[in-house]
């Protein structure tokens with residue numbers, strides 16, 4: 001790499017007031033919030049890839065707050081008040097997304113959310129626990145029945161379950177929506193650029209050092225270095241290489257596989273479908289495509305990585321589930337010509353991390369599988385914490 005010229009260091013590599021590492025949903029919304037708070041602040045976003053290439057552009061596009069089997073499992077594992085608070089934050093995020101972006105080009109569609117339970121024993125347990133869950137959710141959503149059972153009488157309606165073979169239990173909520181994650185990120189990029197946020201793509205940050213004067217030196221082998229007044233790290237699942245060991249221990253990367261069907265002219269399915277504590281998710285994309293993803297629970301240690309790549313085990317499991325649920329279609333691998341992977345940041349607990357790694361380096365991340373809903377709030381809180 002050549003030495004930087006004076007012209008470069010006084011423009012592209014100029015020291016910003018705030019440097020954000022990672023141009024995903026969290027980093028972009030934090031950048032916008034800083035500009036809203038103080039338009040004069042010079043904000044620079046460094047992104048390692050040519051486009052934002054974290055979970056934000058590779059997810060399933062659910063604006064969701066979690067299906068009953070996931071929430072009931074959370075209630076077993078965590079404090080009840082904490083679980084309700086997390087749903088409150090997710091639901092607030094969905095409403096914020098709707099208010100700010102539903103009218104923009106993000107393919108926002110409020111088809112509602114479903115939970116599929118195909119094991120009769122599990123279905124009986126969920127049915128029994130549903131009134132308690134709905135009572136907990138009522139103050140959050142304002143609905144007496146956030147989740148209600150559908151089927152039985154109306155199962156023949158193709159809208160609910162487009163198959164002759166209904167699952168043991170199908171639950172519905174009218175509040176969840178779906179969107180095009182790539183378009184959402186693109187809209188945020190446009191807004192951030194309009195607000196004066198600067199971007200450098202293809203700049204992987206490899207080292208962060210706090211200088212004695214309080215500024216932070218940020219460096220990467222492929223592009224050089226610069227200093228910033230304050231740094232916000234929003235690299236989510238890719239924290240290991242960059243952050244102190246205690247962060248790496250709290251943020252575990254987990255790879256998910258996503259399959260997208262060829263156009264299926266008679267696809268009636270509409271909505272965001274959750275299955276088995278959120279490990280599997282599927283939805284319609286537009287009028288005639290089916291997206292299905294997840295199944296990391298069957299992949300074991302092979303999914304514990306921050307490297308993109310295929311994985312035949314969850315991919316086969318997802319296809320097998322479709323064959324069980326919608327046998328009429330006779331699914332084959334050829335029905336899913338488009339496949340990709342994405343990396344989720346997991347940890348103990350379901351709340352994102354927001355804390356300083358050092359005096360002027362703040363970390364905001366670990367949004368697990370709900371970052372579409374949670375990132376607006378996390379980005380805002382990160383911006384305010386940084387500027388306080």
Ligand SMILES: Cc1cc2nc3c(=O)[nH]c(=O)nc-3n(C[C@H](O)[C@H](O)[C@H](O)COP(=O)(O)OP(=O)(O)OC[C@H]3O[C@@H](n4cnc5c(N)ncnc54)[C@H](O)[C@@H]3O)c2cc1C
Nearest residue numbers: 022024025026048054055056059060062205342370371372
């Ligand atoms: C397959 C899949 C499906 C999902 N489905 C949903 C869903 O339907 N609904 C939902 O709410 N959530 C879903 N999620 C989770 C959601 O996508 C994430 O929680 C959210 O996108 C996290 O946003 P982020 O900005 O914090 O992180 P990311 O989007 O991961 O952004 C981090 C950015 O940092 C960049 N970066 C990393 N390291 C460096 C470095 N050293 N230097 C510079 N840049 C760096 C990356 O390239 C990336 O652009 C899903 C995730 C996956 C993987």
